[in-house]
Amino acid sequence: MTASRFAGLSLDGTLHTDPAETAYAAADFGGIVSHTPAAVLRAGSAEDISAVLRVAAAHGIPVVARGRGHTSYGQAQVRDGVVLDLGGLDTVHRITEDHVVVDAGITWDALLAKALEHGLTPRVLTDYLGTSVGGTLSAGGIGGTSHRYGVQTDNVLSLDVVTGDGVRRTCSPTESPDLFHAVLAGFGRCGVIVRATLPLVPAPDRVRRLKVYYPTAAELLARQRELLADGRFDFLQGEILPSEEGWLYLLDAAAYYTAAEEPDDRALAEGIGYDAGRDTIEDLGYREFATRLDDTVTYLESTGDWRAPHPWIDLFLPDRATDAFVEGIMDGLKLADLGASGLILVYPVPAAVLNTRLFRIPGGDTIFLVAALRTAGSPGIASEMVESNGRWHGTALDLGGTRYPIGALPFTDADWRNHLGETYQPLFDTKARYDPENLFPA
């Protein structure tokens, strides 16, 4: 019934109702929840999205935008509604010496490849580049250079958005700023980002990457704070990894450089407990570094782990509470709690560079991302991990933390209200203006 409403629409792309397509759109990287839509629009143009939204508005049919489906808990799914899949909208329209105009379905990988042809790069890249521009701009997009430049949503010049009434609108910090701020990190509540204008900067030629292992979380966190303050690295991350000898606390830091200004390894490694017998310094091309997860993805695809359930949880902790939080979660943590190929990401970002209204962070000068990238061997284990995510989230909230809502954790309306705090009412006032029929997720 729902799908028949769209019969006769003239589209550049295609509208699908067959089980293979609806099953595709009912699945995501999380592999935990599955809501089957009535139809999937493989959009061939922004006009397709407008046309489908007008019909959806006339009949009250729910819709959701989908980039590459890499969220973990149905964020890009809609039961009995229409999934607006942007995968085919991947054109690079223009590149100048300081910005690029792209369709929002393009992956960061494809965007980076194009920018590098011009010797340029986005300021912030996520660890994995198979996500779409529209997908990470709807979430935040944190990466190893975020300590310098904030998240990807802090690095947007303007957007074209098709709102719930089917109208295509341009927005920026000065043009329809209400829409701009409701769309960035807004999880597709007000409209579909169809095009983005993003700043670019000169790309480094190469990367000097240091991996330094510490015996405790406290030492890793202390070193990260020192490095955040002294600013010697362009890229600053950290991981807690399982090993046969127990947990490893890894500093993953890198200095970007051009051929003319090769960094001094001794200066980079000074005072951070670098041990040449245990730790490593690598020299990589910039693109090689940016795509450093590709081999891991290929491996995980070969073992099947890439398609296993992924009950990931991403949290932000205030600096003052991070040691206690990390010590708490590590207390008794077993390899099985993360699953095969699991790990915990932990790294700091100064709050001063994080300016996206809906990207909710704790108070204080510095926040830490703490993210458990879990893989579950079965649906039963996945639900236990989701329960554990809930406990971690509760502890984080008690400590003044927030959640990065890309992961696997049920979120009630009350949770959203609490999460969005003072931004809740302005966001929903904006949604009422741009999505009057309430087609997009609430």
Ligand SMILES: Cc1cc2nc3c(=O)[nH]c(=O)nc-3n(C[C@H](O)[C@H](O)[C@H](O)COP(=O)(O)OP(=O)(O)OC[C@H]3O[C@@H](n4cnc5c(N)ncnc54)[C@H](O)[C@@H]3O)c2cc1C
């Ligand atoms: C292996 C892996 C590594 C990752 N690494 C990082 C990382 O380093 N940093 C980080 O921040 N995140 C990371 N993520 C999370 C990822 O960036 C987010 O989940 C992102 O939202 C996924 O993008 P997507 O295109 O797959 O979006 P989807 O999962 O398709 O959609 C995500 C949300 O955005 C909405 N949406 C999608 N496209 C649009 C659009 N064009 N307009 C409006 N709304 C839209 C959807 O409705 C949904 O709410 C990682 C995920 C994976 C699987």
